[in-house]
Amino acid sequence: MKNIIVTGTSRGIGKELCLYFANLGHRVLALSRTVNTELTAHSNVEQLALDLGDASQLSLVTAYINTTFQGKLDILVHNAGALINKPFEALTSEDFEYVYRINVFAVAALTQACLPFLVKGSHVLTVSSMGGIQGSMKFPGLAAYSSSKGAVITLSELLAEEYKPQGISFNVVALGAVQTEMLQEAFPGFEAPISALGMAEYLGDLALNGTKYFNGKVIQVSSTTP
Numbered sequence: 001m002k003n004i005i006v007t008g009t010s011r012g013i014g015k016e017l018c019l020y021f022a023n024l025g026h027r028v029l030a031l032s033r034t035v036n037t038e039l040t041a042h043s044n045v046e047q048l049a050l051d052l053g054d055a056s057q058l059s060l061v062t063a064y065i066n067t068t069f070q071g072k073l074d075i076l077v078h079n080a081g082a083l084i085n086k087p088f089e090a091l092t093s094e095d096f097e098y099v100y101r102i103n104v105f106a107v108a109a110l111t112q113a114c115l116p117f118l119v120k121g122s123h124v125l126t127v128s129s130m131g132g133i134q135g136s137m138k139f140p141g142l143a144a145y146s147s148s149k150g151a152v153i154t155l156s157e158l159l160a161e162e163y164k165p166q167g168i169s170f171n172v173v174a175l176g177a178v179q180t181e182m183l184q185e186a187f188p189g190f191e192a193p194i195s196a197l198g199m200a201e202y203l204g205d206l207a208l209n210g211t212k213y214f215n216g217k218v219i220q221v222s223s224t225t226p
Contacts, residue, residue, distance in 0.1 A: 002026045002208070003069040005061070007052060007110065008080030010034040012180035013127070016200030017077060018045050024204075029064055031110075032080070052080055052106040053098075058113040065117045073117040075207050078107045078126040078152075083185050085141040096144050103148035108155060120167030125207045126156050128174045130222045136174075137225055142186060149174075153218055160216030169211040173203060176222025187226055194223065 004021050008014040009030035015038065018030045022044035030039050030047040039045045048064065050057040065073055082102035084095050107126060118124070130136050132149030139146075153172050160170040177183055177192035178199045184190075202221065 002074035003029075003065075003072055004075040004077070004207075005029045005031060005065075005073060005114065006077045006079055007031045007106075008127075009039060009047070010036050012182065012196045013178060013200050013203065014079040015039060016197045017079065017204055018042075020200050020204040021075075021207075024208075027069070029061070029069075031061065052110060053101040055106075055109045058109060061110070062113050062117075065114070069117070071117055072119060073114055074119075074122055076111065076114050076118070076122075076124045077203070077207055078110070078124070080106065081127070081182065083142070083145045083182055085145075085186055087141060088143045091144055099144040100148050100151070103145070104151045104155065107152055111159065115163075115168075118163075118166075118168050121211065122168045123207055123211045124156070124159070124168065124170045125203070125210070126152055126170070126172045127203070128153050128156075128172045128218070130174050130176045130220065130226075133174050133218070133220065139186070139226060145186070157216050157218070164215065169215040171206075171210055171214045171216070172218045173206065174218055174220045174222070175199065176220075177224045177226050190226065192224065 006018050010032040018028045021028045022042045028045045035047050035049050082099050129149040131146035132153050156170045156172045178194045179192040180196050
């Protein structure tokens with residue numbers, strides 16, 4: 001039984017990922033601003049409603065790890081994300097700050113908070129986007145989102161090297177189109193061939209077993225464009 005934290009769990013991939021882990025018998029702490037009633041019903045899942053963009057709230061997470069997880073964290077999945085779809089000339093500094101606060105700064109802050117509890121063999125898996133891959137197709141309106149996803153890719157690659165001596169693995173998945181609410185915000189009306197549940201099953205297996213094969217890698221998971 002592993003101790004696992006997943007962010008962005010109120011809907012979509014994050015919710016399904018929590019259920020995937022919990023149904024395998026692992027203990028899951030779900031972090032999101034909104035509590036999901038389906039997760040509340042599962043005995044292996046506990047939820048904390050908090051704003052990941054507010055670093056002062058992360059003490060709630062460390063307190064939970066210290067008590068319920070007995071000071072040990074096996075897997076951290078950064079799944080929470082923010083997206084603004086606007087023409088570049090209409091983007092404000094507040095728009096950029098909001099997207100980067102959730103997609104980059106919150107990832108860094110939560111990782112820092114969890115580091116004392118990550119032991120040899122632990123895995124930090126970050127969900128990024130094909131939009132953050134250098135040389136991939138880019139789409140109008142997603143300047144803040146895609147650039148933030150590129151930043152978090154580089155951050156994860158760096159952390160894999162920095163914490164390699166401690167045996168902590170950091171990997172990133174760059175997702176293509178998955179049928180979620182966020183996809184509809186980016187590409188209204190587009191129907192993706194992969195469901196949130198299908199992607200959660202893939203990510204769950206990767207989070208549990210990926211350290212055997214990967215560290216510091218960006219794994220592109222995309223069957224369509226977008």
